[in-house]
Amino acid sequence: MLEHIQRNQECPPERGLYLYDKFIDPPEFFSYQDFPEQVAAYADYFRDQGIEPGTRVLFPFETSSAVIFAFLGLMELGAVPLSVKPLVLDTPKDSYLDFLGRVARDYEAVRVLETPTVAPLDLPVPGLPLPPAGIRKPGARLRTPAADELAFVQFSSGSTSFPKGIPVRQDMLRANLDMITRTDGRKPEERVSSWLPLYHDMGLVGGLLSCLAAGCDLLLAEPVTFLFDAPGWWEHMAREGAAGTVIPNFAVDYSLKLMQDLDEEDLAEIDLSRVRSIYLGSEPINLPNLNAFLDLMAPAGLRRDVFMPCYGMAEAVLLVSSRPVSSEIRVVETPSGVPAISVGPPMPEYTVRLRDEQGRVCEDGQLGEIELTGGSLAASYLDKLAPLTGDDGYYATGDIGFLDDGELFITGRISDRIKVGGQSYFASDFEQAIERLEFVRDGRTAVLQIGADIVVLTEVDRAAREDIEGSRAKVVGHLVRTVGVTVRATDVHYVRPGQLERTSSGKLRRRAIAEAYEQGRLKGLTFDLPAGA
CATH class of the missing domain: 3.40.50.12780 (ANL, N-terminal domain)
Structure with missing residues (x-):
């Protein structure tokens, strides 16, 4: 140098x-x-x-x-x-x-x-x-x-x-x-x-x-x-x-x-x-x-x-x-x-x-x-x-x-792999699809596989929080159309800003996010998030 x-x-x-x-x-x-x-x-x-x-x-x-x-x-x-x-x-x-x-x-x-x-x-x-x-x-x-x-x-x-x-x-x-x-x-x-x-x-x-x-x-x-x-x-x-x-x-x-x-x-x-x-x-x-x-x-x-x-x-x-x-x-x-x-x-x-x-x-x-x-x-x-x-x-x-044909294609990290019916998907497949919805904030989504469940954690605008059932249904339907996988509406959660941990380079810390979710340390999930929050 x-x-x-x-x-x-x-x-x-x-x-x-x-x-x-x-x-x-x-x-x-x-x-x-x-x-x-x-x-x-x-x-x-x-x-x-x-x-x-x-x-x-x-x-x-x-x-x-x-x-x-x-x-x-x-x-x-x-x-x-x-x-x-x-x-x-x-x-x-x-x-x-x-x-x-x-x-x-x-x-x-x-x-x-x-x-x-x-x-x-x-x-x-x-x-x-x-x-x-x-x-x-x-x-x-x-x-x-x-x-x-x-x-x-x-x-x-x-x-x-x-x-x-x-x-x-x-x-x-x-x-x-x-x-x-x-x-x-x-x-x-x-x-x-x-x-x-x-x-x-x-x-x-x-x-x-x-x-x-x-x-x-x-x-x-x-x-x-x-x-x-x-x-x-x-x-x-x-x-x-x-x-x-x-x-x-x-x-x-x-x-x-x-x-x-x-x-x-x-x-x-x-x-x-x-x-x-x-x-x-x-x-x-x-x-x-x-x-x-x-x-x-x-x-x-x-x-x-x-x-x-x-x-x-x-x-x-x-x-x-x-x-x-x-x-x-x-x-x-x-x-x-x-x-x-x-x-x-x-x-x-x-x-x-x-x-x-x-x-x-x-x-x-x-x-x-x-x-x-x-x-x-x-x-x-x-x-x-x-x-x-x-x-x-x-x-x-x-x-x-x-x-x-000699070219490399990246689909995700091993830790990001999501298995559905024996088929391999990746968290980014779901996250990029979800973030195309108008009410979802860009770059504010994490999708995890917890046991057999696919869990969606995302930040959305006020209108989506005020119509939780309707907006959840849109997330579920959109994933069926774009990824071909059905996620339960009750596994779609809206989080507060800043709750999805990231590395110094901006990557999601999925393991830490999954632990926080499983241990109940994510406050403000859909089921207890006030509409005006």
Whole structure:
């Protein structure tokens, strides 16, 4: 990574990192030409603070220039940033400090970077202050780290357990960055926009580091900037001539909701004809919403071939498979008859197979757990002796899918599997169907199998709460028509906002939600929820 930053010193002076507080405001700019001097100065500052090669530093990765240069400075020093979520407004401070303390204990971190949000807190390990603004080391040249050197640690999503530390070696990072940049074919003169959180593998590797590797402009904002102004982000993409981005499926659903009432004249003023690659991953893709969004954005010049459904994981640094840029998006039916979208062929560096519940290797079209080996897959979790792979060298991902004509299709997680009459369905099949109902709030549904029962937990609008029997009947009927499965009306429950627990990356914590439901800890279910609540 550092060798890319050093090479980028030869870029034109106007090429670099553009940081936005608001999409309509002028950005803060940092030329790639100046990066080596700034990174080296940060490394010297941290060295003076007692940081040595191999020192593990808890790293709450906020989206700011100081924190980005701190990350690169620690890497230049040979220290190891443990990239964790920052403190956000809706997180209780006590629970966040407990999280930091556990990570520090489990992974022997001896310092924590004093980012603006955590500096005032009573931190579990000694703080590491940020350097003074604007420091530089004139004439500095960055080193080229050894292939087996640990670059940083990122963490699994924590959807089923406490997040696991994943060591990212320099050679594995280089390999995955090559997969990303060659698959979307980006060029140094192009621009990429991102608002994904930098503590998450998609935001860090797919957004920030891939742009540093390619030497292309990065137009970067905080996630909340998109949440407050999703239409403004698409306008910003058009105005700044961005050629690519990387987003989760949520961003399509959210944008569709906020922009569906715009008329063709308004949309035609947003020129997205220069966008040619949008990595789309992180969660199951809602195909009807994707098609509806493409239809909506046609007057803006957004082509139907720009989206690149992809599959990845922190254990593999990031990318495992992707539809190549400008190729056809394939949709086929799963064995249970539900449409599924291809996430492309696996990268040639990996070997991928699928195995059924009896451990047999699947043929094309058969559902099985995705297993992989090779590529940029980590050897083990951080500080764990047991290898990530089994005795035969394959890593069992916990994801279920199938292969068709060499392309991979993801249907869900093992923990999300729902069995009905011997047929396999997945929670996302039900959730995406339910969220197409007008009275259901987007992204606020969890479907669980508790024994033989399928339980629906969802947030709905006031009208649906005032007509509980009628709205429940609509949920039941809609699932029969779209998924082909009957759910009892008494198993459809309406929950209060914020009751469905999520990971730091926004994924449902299904195990925790199921436990809360079974133990009666979910307050405000349908049967005791006042209509005016």
